[in-house]
Every structure is written in structure tokens, then in C-alpha cells.
Amino acid sequence: MDPLSLSASIITVVDLTTEVITYLNHVKDAPKERRKLRSEALDLCNLLYSLDDYLASCGSNDPWSVELAKIAHNDGPLSQYKEVLGQMAAKVQGNVGLKKAADALRWKFSKEEVINMLSFIERLKTLVVIVLEIDQRYVVLEIQNSANEVKDDTGRIQSAIGLLQSGVDHERYKAIVNWISPIDFIAQQSDIIPRKQDGTGEWFLESPEFKSWRDTTPPLPPHKQTLFCPRIPGAGKTMMAATAIQHLQSQTRGDSDVGMIFVFCNYKEQTGQYADDLLAALVKQLLQTRPEIIKHVSHLYDEHSEKSTRPSLTEILSVFRSLLKNYSVVYAIIDALDECPNEQARSRDTLLNSLRDLQQGSDVRILVTSRFIPEVLAEFETTPTIEIRATDEDVRQLVSAQMHDLPKCVRKDISLQNAIRDKIAEAVDGM
Structure with missing residues (x-):
């Protein structure tokens, strides 16, 4: 959709919203939701005016406007909102301006309609705010010529659109994501990478074993779905895992059909290191990169949040399998498997067996790092292997x-x- 057509769609939505606002200003006998609906609609109008102003300064090939056009296609969030808004406006058309007439305006909407409308407005407001923030960053990024950050931002737009299309509001989405796992391995990755020296680890990424594991066209033969990377103490095992994660994130950025998930096992951590914790953390990462698939977890959240209980391992794996159906391939990096506790709950065995079970129905490519521990080595005797060494x-x-x-x-x-x-x-x- 060209900028002119997109602008016309925005103005149409603004006009319809204004018509509803006018009705809300004049209506009598309205419930308390009227004020909330009017306030939210006014805020959205102001945001849409700002969006239209920015759009006027963009060319048809501008990457920002290209991504923005996706929200206005036939099944896009703007069209969805316009359809709902049109239905509401149809109820009040012909009544505007009759405030002083004998047949004064009456409240015409059910509570469910108001809740639905507020939900649409909130989701569209969230998306527009994200888009406007990103437009400001594009100016800076163009000066800095930072292509990767631009790709990250367009990914944020796509994620926001996906969340809107899922029918889940932003607050509920955040609640579900934080509930499924409090562990933030993405933040740990961000802490590790700045310590990496540029140019190191290239030998690992260029090795035939890694390339075969990464690049073989799916479906990958079962015996090649896992890559084992043992190391001697002090060889920079976690840094190499972080390097592989960074590389795969860069390679798969913008491709929603490819998943990238990871965990850092750490024997020093007292919590969050058992199999169900780590598997839930992997599920969380899939939800963070593809918000629209949150629907697969919503029912589990509702069931357990009422009772303040946690999902079982069986339930986590069931959700995991459902999420994997949305991907052509998922890369999963398990760093320091040897540090996953295995004395009492046999968590290491459970984690590894669970991941292997997930591989049976989906293209899940697992990369495992570990010290040379005999019981771990025994699990990977027939697995393609790269020894991590400081070259x-x-x-x-x-x-x-x-x-x-x-x-x-x-x-x-x-x-x-x-x-x-x-x-x-x-x-x-x-x-």
C-alpha cells in the first residue's frame, strides 16, 4: 500500500472515531464506561494524526512506511479496528447534533461492545506508539548506518502486529510471559556478549560440523539434529555458546519461521536450574519473539493463575509442542549441560530426554556445550562433535x-x- 492510500485509511479511521466521540459527548444515561471510552478514543485520534503527519514526509520506498503499510492491509489491525468502529458508528449515524431534540441521544452499546472497543483501541494505541518511536530512531540509525538495529526495529513492528492479531491485549501478554518463566536468559546473553573480543570464535562458526548442523535443509536426519561441543575447563565454553547465539540471532533475524532459544546452566544458581524451569524458559523465549502464538499458552495461564499453581512438566512440554508447529526450524543452545543438577531429581537427564522427544515431531536443532564429564559424554557418543578450544x-x-x-x-x-x-x-x- 502506497503512503497516499495508507494516509487515506488513517483519515477514514480518524473520521469514524470522531463521529463516535461526538456521540459520546452528547449521549445521556450512559454508564461510567462512556468517559473511559471517550478518553481512549481521543488519545487514539491524536496518535493517528501524528502518524499521518510522519507518513506525509515519507517516500513510498521508505523502510518505515513499508513496514507501516502492513498494519493497513485487508486483514491488518487498522482494518480490523475500522470494521468494529464502522459497526459502532452505524448505530449513531443520523443522531449526531440532536442533543437539543426531544429524542435525545440514548446509550446504544452493550457492556461487551464497550469492552471489545476498549480492547481494540488499547492494542492499536500500543502499536501506533511503537511505530512512532521507531520512526524517531530511524533518523538516528540512518546517520549511524546501523542496519542490524533497523532490522531489529522492523521486527518490533511485526511483533506488535502479531500481538494485535492474536486478540490478546499487551498487559495480559506480559502477564503470561512473566508467569511462564521469571528467568531472563536473553538478559544474560546481553551481559556476556560485550565481553567478547571481536574476531574470536570465527573458527567455530566456520567449522564444517557447525555449518552442517545450521544449514542442512529441513528436515534434518535425527542423528544430525544435535551438535555436541565439549570443552576443557577454561576454554571459554560459555563465550563460545554466546557467540553461536549471537550469530544465529543475526542469521535468523526477521524470519518468523525460524526460532532461536537458549539456556545457560549454572551450578551456582540455587533456583531455576531444574528441567521444568529451563524448558519453561525456552517456551518464554518463543513467546517473546512471536507474540501472536501466545494463544497456545493462554488457557494454561488461566487455569493455574486462579489457583496460584505452576504448570507440570507434562503441561510445559505439551505447550512446547504446540508452539513448535509454528516454526520450520528451531535452534536451541544448551550451555553447560554438565552444570544442570542431576543428583536427586535427575534434571539433566529429564531436560535432555525432553528435548530429544521434542525433536521427534519437529525440526529442533540442539547445540550442547559441556565439560568432559563421563556420564555426559556417554549421551553423545554417536553425535557430531566439535571440541571447544582456545585457538x-x-x-x-x-x-x-x-x-x-x-x-x-x-x-x-x-x-x-x-x-x-x-x-x-x-x-x-x-x-
Whole structure:
């Protein structure tokens, strides 16, 4: 849809909203919901006017307007709202301006209609606010030439549209996501990546085993759905997992058919490290990247929130299977499987068996990192394997990044710097 047509759609919605607002200003014998509906409708009108103003300054090929056009297609949120609004406006047409007439306006809407209308307005307001915020960022991003951030933002628009189409309001969506799991592995990933030295880990991403696991056209043969990555202590296992996560996120960004989920097992954590906790955290990440699939979890949330109970492992796996049907492939990275507790509840075994069970019906590609623990190694005897080691090139990269902290005499002597890099790489020997 070109900007002119989109603008016309926005103005049509504004006109219909204004007609309903006029009715709300004059109506008599209205319940208390009238004031709330009028206030929300006025706020939406102001946002839509701002949206139309921004649109007027955009070209037809502007990436922002291209994404924005998606909200106005035939089945889009703007069209859905316009249809509901048109039905409401039809009830009041011909009555506007009759405030002083004998047949003064009467309240014409049921409570259910008002609730439905408020829900549509709230969801559309949320989407418009996101779009307007993103437009401001595009100006900055264009200056900075940050293509990845632009892709992230268009993804936010698509997610917002998906949530709107799911019929779930934003507050309920957040409540369900936070309920399914309080663990935020995405935040942990964000904490780890800034410590990564640029250029390190490339050997791992370019290895034939990783490429085969990542790129083979689905469906992948069962014996190739899992990639095992053992490491010796100190070899940077978690950093390599974070590197793979960052790489896959970059490769799959914008493709809603591909899922990317991960967990960081940590024996130091007292909670959230059992199989049901970790599997629920993986479900949470799928919901965060595809809000429209929240409907698969809504019934479970309603059932348990009333009783303040948690879902069972069986229920979590059932929801997990339902969500996987929305993807052509899902990449799942399990870092430090050896640190998942296994003494009492056998959580490590349960986690691994559950993931393997999920692989039976869907293309779930699992990458596991672990220390060389015999009972873990025994689980992956026939699995494609890459040993994680600190390569000489990675070590040199890390040492080079620290050269600025060395004495001036070293910083001035290139041959001495090379010797330092070589000696440290030799001493590390893959650690």
C-alpha cells in the first residue's frame, strides 16, 4: 500500500472515531464506561494524526512506511479496528447534533461492545506508539548506518502486529510471559556478549560440523539434529555458546519461521536450574519473539493463575509442542549441560530426554556445550562433535586487545608484541 492510500485509511479511521466521540459527548444515561471510552478514543485520534503527519514526509520506498503499510492491509489491525468502529458508528449515524431534540441521544452499546472497543483501541494505541518511536530512531540509525538495529526495529513492528492479531491485549501478554518463566536468559546473553573480543570464535562458526548442523535443509536426519561441543575447563565454553547465539540471532533475524532459544546452566544458581524451569524458559523465549502464538499458552495461564499453581512438566512440554508447529526450524543452545543438577531429581537427564522427544515431531536443532564429564559424554557418543578450544588465533586476538595496557616500551616495539602473542598462545595450548 502506497503512503497516499495508507494516509487515506488513517483519515477514514480518524473520521469514524470522531463521529463516535461526538456521540459520546452528547449521549445521556450512559454508564461510567462512556468517559473511559471517550478518553481512549481521543488519545487514539491524536496518535493517528501524528502518524499521518510522519507518513506525509515519507517516500513510498521508505523502510518505515513499508513496514507501516502492513498494519493497513485487508486483514491488518487498522482494518480490523475500522470494521468494529464502522459497526459502532452505524448505530449513531443520523443522531449526531440532536442533543437539543426531544429524542435525545440514548446509550446504544452493550457492556461487551464497550469492552471489545476498549480492547481494540488499547492494542492499536500500543502499536501506533511503537511505530512512532521507531520512526524517531530511524533518523538516528540512518546517520549511524546501523542496519542490524533497523532490522531489529522492523521486527518490533511485526511483533506488535502479531500481538494485535492474536486478540490478546499487551498487559495480559506480559502477564503470561512473566508467569511462564521469571528467568531472563536473553538478559544474560546481553551481559556476556560485550565481553567478547571481536574476531574470536570465527573458527567455530566456520567449522564444517557447525555449518552442517545450521544449514542442512529441513528436515534434518535425527542423528544430525544435535551438535555436541565439549570443552576443557577454561576454554571459554560459555563465550563460545554466546557467540553461536549471537550469530544465529543475526542469521535468523526477521524470519518468523525460524526460532532461536537458549539456556545457560549454572551450578551456582540455587533456583531455576531444574528441567521444568529451563524448558519453561525456552517456551518464554518463543513467546517473546512471536507474540501472536501466545494463544497456545493462554488457557494454561488461566487455569493455574486462579489457583496460584505452576504448570507440570507434562503441561510445559505439551505447550512446547504446540508452539513448535509454528516454526520450520528451531535452534536451541544448551550451555553447560554438565552444570544442570542431576543428583536427586535427575534434571539433566529429564531436560535432555525432553528435548530429544521434542525433536521427534519437529525440526529442533540442539547445540550442547559441556565439560568432559563421563556420564555426559556417554549421551553423545554417536553425535557430531566439535571440541571447544582456545585457538592460537583467538588467543592472539585477546592479547592484542590488551596491548594498550602494557608499558610504553612494549607498545612501541612491534617485534616484542609479536613475541608476547606467540609465547602466550603457546603457553595456553587450547585452555
